[in-house]
Amino acid sequence: MNHDYKSILEQSNLLVILDKAGTIKYVNDKFCNTSTFRYDELIGRKYIDFIPKKIRNSEEKIYQEVIGIIDIKEKEIGEIMDTLNRKENWRGIIKNKGKIGNTFWTSTIIIPILDFDGNINEFYLVQTDITDLEIAKNSNRIIEITNNGIL
Numbered sequence: 001m002n003h004d005y006k007s008i009l010e011q012s013n014l015l016v017i018l019d020k021a022g023t024i025k026y027v028n029d030k031f032c033n034t035s036t037f038r039y040d041e042l043i044g045r046k047y048i049d050f051i052p053k054k055i056r057n058s059e060e061k062i063y064q065e066v067i068g069i070i071d072i073k074e075k076e077i078g079e080i081m082d083t084l085n086r087k088e089n090w091r092g093i094i095k096n097k098g099k100i101g102n103t104f105w106t107s108t109i110i111i112p113i114l115d116f117d118g119n120i121n122e123f124y125l126v127q128t129d130i131t132d133l134e135i136a137k138n139s140n141r142i143i144e145i146t147n148n149g150i151l
Helices: 003-012 029-035 074-085 131-147
Strands: 014-019 024-027 090-097 103-114 120-129
Touching: 003 029, 014 029, 074 090, 074 103, 103 131
Parallel strands: none
Antiparallel strands: 014 024, 014 120, 090 103, 103 120
């Protein structure tokens, strides 16, 4: 990656790089600061380790101790995997939970990086923290419900 582009991405986004097996190879400081995980707590772990067991696809044979920091529905996992297996980018909003229990939302794009033969070599996750926006949206929903006399 060109150093100038990398610097821009590093400063403005949460970045995660996975190998083709889904093992975390890299996270930037912004990701660590937001998630409250240390670099060494993430590197070498499978990204799927951070998805609660109850929503994992039963065909997967990975059953390790999980932290459960990613709040994503089972059908969304299938959609994400289908998109990535077609070697297409996936975009969506992910609700995350940090190590200390803090919740943060990210607008996320997952980009499959291909080798010269067209095979997936790794995945780049480029995430923008949209927590303030999500909190505002949820606050507006509560106000609407209260104003409609539902609460």
